[in-house]
Amino acid sequence: MVFRTNPTTNNNRTFRRVQVGATNLLSRGAFALNPKWTGRAVHKKFFTPQRFYSKPKHQNILEKANLVTLDYQGRPIKLWSWGQGEKVLMVHGWSGRGAQFYALIEALILVGLQPVTFDQPAHGDQKGVTNLFEFIEATEFVAQELGGLKAVVGHSMGTVPSLQLAQKFGLKTVLFAPGMNLRQPIENVARGFGLHAGIVKQLLNDLETKHGKSIDDVSPEVILGKITTPVLIMHDEGDKYAPAKASAAVSANLEHVKYHQTKNLGHSKILEDPALVQMALDYILED
Numbered sequence: 001m002v003f004r005t006n007p008t009t010n011n012n013r014t015f016r017r018v019q020v021g022a023t024n025l026l027s028r029g030a031f032a033l034n035p036k037w038t039g040r041a042v043h044k045k046f047f048t049p050q051r052f053y054s055k056p057k058h059q060n061i062l063e064k065a066n067l068v069t070l071d072y073q074g075r076p077i078k079l080w081s082w083g084q085g086e087k088v089l090m091v092h093g094w095s096g097r098g099a100q101f102y103a104l105i106e107a108l109i110l111v112g113l114q115p116v117t118f119d120q121p122a123h124g125d126q127k128g129v130t131n132l133f134e135f136i137e138a139t140e141f142v143a144q145e146l147g148g149l150k151a152v153v154g155h156s157m158g159t160v161p162s163l164q165l166a167q168k169f170g171l172k173t174v175l176f177a178p179g180m181n182l183r184q185p186i187e188n189v190a191r192g193f194g195l196h197a198g199i200v201k202q203l204l205n206d207l208e209t210k211h212g213k214s215i216d217d218v219s220p221e222v223i224l225g226k227i228t229t230p231v232l233i234m235h236d237e238g239d240k241y242a243p244a245k246a247s248a249a250v251s252a253n254l255e256h257v258k259y260h261q262t263k264n265l266g267h268s269k270i271l272e273d274p275a276l277v278q279m280a281l282d283y284i285l286e287d
Contacts, residue, residue, distance in 0.1 A: 046203060047129040049122055050095040058099035061106070070118075072141055078124060079142060081116040082109050086150035088284060089165070090117040091139055093156025093177075097124050100155065100268070103277045111285065113150065118142055120158075132182065133211035136161040136218065143169070151284045154178070155271060156242065163223040166231070173231045174280045177267050179242035180221040180250050221250045224257060231257045232283045234276050236265040258283070 065080035080098060081087075088108055090101040098117030108115040121138055122130040139161035143149060151172040154162030159178035166173040179185050187200055208214055216222065224231065233251055235244040244261055251259035265273055 044129055047131050049130065052095055052097045052123065054097065054099060057102055058097065061102040062099050070142065070145060072121065072138055075121050075128075076126065077118055077121065077138065077142065079116065079118045079145070081114055083112065083114040085113040087114045087116050087146055087148065088151045088153065089139075089143060089146065089149050089162075090115060090153040091135075091155070091158035091162050092117070092120065092123070093154075093158045094135075095123070096155065096158070096268075100271050101153065103272045103274070104153065104280055107277050107281045108284075111281065113284070116146060131207055131211075132157065132160060132186075132215065132218070133207065133213055136164050137211075139165065140168070153280065153284075156267065159220055160218055163220055163227070163231075164218065166229050167223055167227045170227075170229050172229060172284060174283060175220070175231060175233045176270050176276075177235055177239055177242050178220045178233060178247060180219065180246035182219045183215050185242065186215070221246070224250055224254060228256050230283075232280065233257060233259045234262065234270060234279065235259070236262045236267070236270050238264065239267045239270075241267045 062080055065082050068079045068081075070077045070079055078098075082105060090098060090104065092098050092100055098119050101115070101117055105115040105117070119126065120130060120135055122128040135157060139158075143152075143165055149165070149169065149171055151174065152162045152165045153174040153176070154160070155176040156179070159175040160182070162173055162175065165171055183204070186204065187197075204215060231254075233247050235242070235247040237244045248259055248261060251257045260276075260279065262270060262273070262276065265276075270276060
């Protein structure tokens with residue numbers, strides 16, 4: 001049997017490798033000549049989220065919500081809520097939107113809870129740059145504005161601030177597709193751009209210095225080992241962005257963490273699966 005390859009695909013891959021290689025050479029040279037200038041030049045591109053293109057199902061759920069716009073350090077944050085019951089806060093990931101939780105939002109409304117979600121800085125209708133620590137700080141700001149919460153739900157990078165709230169307020173937590181170790185994935189993304197290692201190191205060092213925190217200290221694998229409140233983790237075995245095997249390994253050693261692995265849902269569709277939505281709902285309602 002002869003396996004034929006697609007020449008167009010091969011050409012695209014070759015072009016991508018050449019592009020990444022060229023970027024690496026250019027960034028390496030620029031960094032050697034002027035490391036501070038190069039770091040500043042790269043910062044905007046690296047910390048600018050990709051735009052999330054909403055589908056009708058996302059817009060439909062937002063149109064049914066009560067919308068409040070909060071002022072977060074001079075930047076608007078749109079906060080959506082439904083109903084009047086106990087509050088469940090949902091936190092989206094990098095380049096995501098709060099409306100991605102539409103399936104769980106609908107389920108929470110039906111049982112009389114009050115789902116609440118928001119768009120992180122530089123996400124949704126907003127433009128600009130943001131970062132992991134601002135995700136945490138903005139989420140804590142929103143939580144303080146809301147008052148008491150019954151539970152918190154996070155997806156992807158949104159699991160990081162969700163666990164910070166769990167640690168601070170003792171909340172029951174549901175995590176979809178978390179990245180257990182944060183530093184390595186960030187470095188992987190940077191390498192995917194073709195950035196020189198020296199630039200990446202400077203970007204992360206500057207970020208940690210500015211916020212007075214370490215990326216390693218807020219990683220889910222660290223926080224999960226510190227808290228004792230109940231946590232449900234759902235992760236797909238084919239997740240290309242956050243490896244499920246890391247979630248499985250961390251969960252195996254923690255009695256307060258329940259782990260469920262799925263198939264064929266990937267990184268984002270996991271939020272829409274009816275069985276998983278029901279599992280999340282049951283876990284939130286469970287005494």
